[in-house]
Amino acid sequence: MILPIVAYGHPVLRKVAQDITPDYPGLDKLIADMWETMYGSSGVGLAAPQVNRDIRLFVIDSAQIFANRDEDDEDDEYPDAPGAKGVFINAHIVEEAGEDWAYNEGCLSIPKVREDIYRAEEVTLRYFDENFQEHTKTFNGITGRIILHEYDHIDGKLFIDHLPPLKRKLLKRKLDTISRGEIRVDYRMLFPKK
Numbered sequence: 790m791i792l793p794i795v796a797y798g799h800p801v802l803r804k805v806a807q808d809i810t811p812d813y814p815g816l817d818k819l820i821a822d823m824w825e826t827m828y829g830s831s832g833v834g835l836a837a838p839q840v841n842r843d844i845r846l847f848v849i850d851s852a853q854i855f856a857n858r859d860e861d862d863e864d865d866e867y868p869d870a871p872g873a874k875g876v877f878i879n880a881h882i883v884e885e886a887g888e889d890w891a892y893n894e895g896c897l898s899i900p901k902v903r904e905d906i907y908r909a910e911e912v913t914l915r916y917f918d919e920n921f922q923e924h925t926k927t928f929n930g931i932t933g934r935i936i937l938h939e940y941d942h943i944d945g946k947l948f949i950d951h952l953p954p955l956k957r958k959l960l961k962r963k964l965d966t967i968s969r970g971e972i973r974v975d976y977r978m979l980f981p982k983k
Contacts, residue, residue: 817919
């Protein structure tokens with residue numbers, strides 16, 4: 790089932806999400822719904838707070854970015870090619886490393902806003918997969934960036950929080966418009982001020 794995406798301004802997007810146990814009610818169904826919701830809205834990652842659940846869960850699929858690239862594109866600029874797909878439960882960052890690099894990011898909860906965001910080259914994460922098998926793994930390139938973006942969501946942060954204050958101030962009108970639901974997108978959304 791495709792779930793509505795929570796729009797900017799909803800309080801759940803600012804909550805620090807809670808760890809869960811393997812007996813979390815309806816976890817398998819929630820994960821399946823999150824995959825369907827992510828693909829249905831043309832996303833490459835989706836965190837539980839974006840579907841109105843304050844739990845430490847997100848899904849990512851960076852492989853679709855590489856699948857949609859032209860053969861002429863230089864994959865050597867992205868060390869994580871051909872990408873990765875996975876479920877991340879109770880994720881916690883062990884370490885961020887490397888130089889910060891810019892990439893133009895967007896977010897399903899903040900539609901039609903894209904900005905260059907600087908993030909670390911590499912992130913090491915401790916997490917559980919959908920079978921509650923524990924992993925500690927290092928990610929880089931686009932995959933690492935998507936993970937850091939989704940990780941922000943489970944920590945109550947948004948990609949716009951990485952912008953300088955003046956840039957955020959300039960986006961205020963657009964963000965207020967999103968919060969009021971005065972925006973058209975091709976996926977279901979839950980607006981805080983409607």
